[in-house]
Amino acid sequence: MTETQIEWQVTPGLTPYPEALAAMEARAEAIRKGEAPELVWLLEHPPLYTAGTSADPAELFNPQGFPVYDAGRGGRYTYHGPGQRVGYVMIDLARRGRDVRRFVHSLEGWLIAALAELGVEAFRAPGRIGIWVAHNGTEAKIGAIGVRVRRWVTLHGFSINVAPELSHFSGIVPCGIAEFPVTSLGEMGVSNGQTRFDLALKQGLDDFLFALEGATEKG
Template identity: 40%
Template sequence: MAVETVPLNVRTRGVLPYEPTWREMQAFTAERGPETKDELWLLQHPPVYTLGLAGKAEHLLEASEIPVVKIDRGGQITYHGPGQAVIYLLIDLHRRKLMVRQMVRLMEQALLDVLADWGISAERREGAPGVYVGETKIAALGLKISRGCSYHGLALNVDMDLSPFARINPCGYEGLACTSLQALGVRVSVEEAHARLAARLEALLHELPQTALAPVTAQ
């Protein structure tokens, strides 16, 4: 069932340091009102590990020059770096009549649809948010909900150095390998990945076609 169209701004932000961007998301969410437009922020980050609210330090297997930032999203530890398409979703869930679980599935669905366009068969897993290709993870996601609004979002590995993932248990899963579009033979830019994902997210947010959501695969 469609909902009334809610304005959505899509902002291309370039390469931004992680912590100031996180603080900006917090401020945007704290200050927004009923008429504030929802936003998608399209960006990349310099190398950084982020550790969620319930994150356990032991999932960082090897210290390095890459900083670790403790943040307020759910989940464990993940890595962000150049060549990764990050999209932050600053969405008023109440206004769009979205439950948190629906929002997570919508984000995963956008990733699944875009990957399918590039000939990649991917799947979601029950209890392990993100998108997987075989036994490898290609995209991570995490949200924080405050005052009925979301921030943080998703990260798709496009063309990046994957070695920092070997220094962590990605999202808390020991031995989980990560992959990227480039490693799977798909040569696209981060900008193209951003554009395709943003367009699909916008379509899903406006149309909310729940019957089109792909099934969950047991882990």
């Protein structure tokens, strides 16, 4: 399988969350039925919070009154907003190994490799979901991952903080982790981050698929 079998879609502007959720769920069902190709969909949302299936109301403060949506994905509260690259990854795991753990691991590796192309050394942190970097003498979260698998088709995906308003994260305990801050590519001095990140992500798509399918080498 190659990247040409996966549709790559980038939506400009800000996409309302309910609209994106409905489109994603419809597309996932079409993929399951064999009526549409798999999809990687990159977009941005207006400021909002999403609640995963493990969300704790005590971790939502929301002083600015942003909308809060039930996402249906795993995890807790997450912020989305302008300057953050959101990626919805709709993959048919029935065709690619039926291994949810491998999917999440491969997704993390894909993001880490893309950030490396921008000169950012990101990593996994044991016991803490998400994508992490060393910044200002501590570890900081630069990306979140939240997925759902329905009838072996994946929904939701990831968010990477390119240059969002970081103060908006103070309205929640991001992903239930209060001990560490969040950061962004902009805060780390990366210029033109979104364009460069999107390009690096697309260039790494085949490697993501090979990792997902457990291949040891290409070809």
